[in-house]
Amino acid sequence: MDLTVTAALPALPAIEPGWQRALRADRGLLFDIHHAIDGPFHMVHPPRFAANLRAFQDVLTRHEVRGQVYYGKKANKAGCWLAVAADLDAGVDVASEPELVHALAHGVRGRDIGVTGAAKTDALLRLAARHGCLVAIDALDEFERAAEIARTAGRLRILLRRLPPGAPHSRFGSSDADLERALDRCVELREHLELTGFSFHLDGYAVAPRAALAHDTIEWCTRARVRGLPATAISIGGGFACRYLRDEDWAAFTRDRRDDWFHAGRQFEKFYPYAQDPTGAAMLDAVLTEQFRGRTLAERLRTADIALLLEPGRALLIDAGFTVFPVLGFKQNADYGITTAHGLSMSVSEQWKGSEFLPDPVLIPRIADPEARPVASCVGGASCMEYDVLTWRKVVLSQRPRPGDLLLYPNTAGYQMDKNESEFHQLPLPPKIVVTGAEARWQWRLDR
Numbered sequence: 001m002d003l004t005v006t007a008a009l010p011a012l013p014a015i016e017p018g019w020q021r022a023l024r025a026d027r028g029l030l031f032d033i034h035h036a037i038d039g040p041f042h043m044v045h046p047p048r049f050a051a052n053l054r055a056f057q058d059v060l061t062r063h064e065v066r067g068q069v070y071y072g073k074k075a076n077k078a079g080c081w082l083a084v085a086a087d088l089d090a091g092v093d094v095a096s097e098p099e100l101v102h103a104l105a106h107g108v109r110g111r112d113i114g115v116t117g118a119a120k121t122d123a124l125l126r127l128a129a130r131h132g133c134l135v136a137i138d139a140l141d142e143f144e145r146a147a148e149i150a151r152t153a154g155r156l157r158i159l160l161r162r163l164p165p166g167a168p169h170s171r172f173g174s175s176d177a178d179l180e181r182a183l184d185r186c187v188e189l190r191e192h193l194e195l196t197g198f199s200f201h202l203d204g205y206a207v208a209p210r211a212a213l214a215h216d217t218i219e220w221c222t223r224a225r226v227r228g229l230p231a232t233a234i235s236i237g238g239g240f241a242c243r244y245l246r247d248e249d250w251a252a253f254t255r256d257r258r259d260d261w262f263h264a265g266r267q268f269e270k271f272y273p274y275a276q277d278p279t280g281a282a283m284l285d286a287v288l289t290e291q292f293r294g295r296t297l298a299e300r301l302r303t304a305d306i307a308l309l310l311e312p313g314r315a316l317l318i319d320a321g322f323t324v325f326p327v328l329g330f331k332q333n334a335d336y337g338i339t340t341a342h343g344l345s346m347s348v349s350e351q352w353k354g355s356e357f358l359p360d361p362v363l364i365p366r367i368a369d370p371e372a373r374p375v376a377s378c379v380g381g382a383s384c385m386e387y388d389v390l391t392w393r394k395v396v397l398s399q400r401p402r403p404g405d406l407l408l409y410p411n412t413a414g415y416q417m418d419k420n421e422s423e424f425h426q427l428p429l430p431p432k433i434v435v436t437g438a439e440a441r442w443q444w445r446l447d448r
């Protein structure tokens with residue numbers, strides 16, 4: 001591969017968190033773990049999750065807004081995050097019985113568990129009622145089912161989920177007409193259902209629509225209170241923005257993008273916005289300071305004594321994990337190579353949405369060759385499927401990959417680890433390795 005080809009390709013280096021840089025500097029560690037696991041593995045770092053979570057909690061505190069942060073559990077199945085949520089008195093947002101039980105098993109109290117998702121099973125509603133969880137009711141028929149279950153299982157705390165007026169084709173939430181009807185029924189069924197408030201979850205990562213809908217949802221609390229219902233909280237869901245790449249790299253990529261940057265000329269309609277602002281807790285701050293008729297959302301929540309609930313998934317996991325795929329082989333059929341990784345593209349969920357996870361994978365050679373020249377390569381998985389590709393983009397690797405080298409996929413904890421993994425070819429799922437400790441000494445264990 002001559003340098004002119006690699007030089008023409010874009011670089012999208014991931015912004016690397018300090019813990020990962022320090023860990024990578026410990027040359028032997030990843031190879032030791034590879035030796036123990038003998039296959040692909042995910043590295044997860046709960047202290048980073050804790051810092052992300054605390055940053056959200058601090059924003060609420062700073063604005064003197066009562067509230068709760070529920071970790072959107074579907075973004076990563078590891079148990080290690082749940083213990084952190086429990087330690088920090090945060091909540092967890094679940095959508096199935098196993099998720100709910102998993103949260104309880106790691107010490108999260110029922111009252112700190114939110115249950116969302118479309119129509120929920122009777123068993124999930126019962127479990128939620130027994131443990132005092134907060135259930136976002138999606139539709140009128142589910143409302144009636146929940147009330148019926150609460151008659152025997154105990155009074156159920158609920159939110160009424162709104163169909164966002166700006167997203168009328170969403171399959172989640174109830175129309176305004178159905179909400180009105182639900183309010184009447186809440187009055188009639190107050191013995192069995194406690195109307196804690198209202199919720200919504202929006203696609204996209206913009207501040208303004210969230211703030212606008214939050215302001216509007218406060219009005220619904222007022223309407224409910226007029227009828228003597230508590231309505232003490234609103235949930236603004238998840239979708240807090242995240243940053244993986246620097247602005248200049250992302251801008252150059254989106255501006256100059258060409259189909260021949262990708263293996264087989266593969267085309268993509270859409271990419272996740274890998275560089276954006278504001279992100280995470282700063283985005284929550286921006287939502288809280290967005291004004292409506294001269295008053296910020298924070299002021300209105302304080303005045304009306306309404307708690308703000310949020311359900312970030314990805315934004316709590318940003319910079320909290322990465323994935324390591326051992327290299328099985330490398331070959332060259334054209335002016336770029338194909339690296340085959342020990343692992344499957346199912347791990348990298350973005351590959352299953354007709355999109356691509358774009359931060360550059362990093363080659364960690366077992367033996368670094370100081371004379372080596374960089375090579376361009378796409379990355380395929382260890383299956384018999386043409387479409388099993390971890391990276392369609394021709395990325396620049398520091399040297400020709402050899403069997404036994406490792407390929408590090410940065411920042412995969414949010415949705416790019418286990419969301420779509422399968423045991424295709426009867427391959428075992430990659431284990432998650434929980435890594436903690438200081439620079440002087442790393443400690444690692446398998447996630448439970």
Ligand SMILES: *Cc1c(COP(=O)(O)O)cnc(C)c1O
Nearest residue numbers: 072116201238239311312313314
């Ligand atoms: C998926 C989901 C979340 C988490 O979304 P992120 O984009 O990961 O923050 C929160 N709430 C609901 C209802 C969801 O469906």
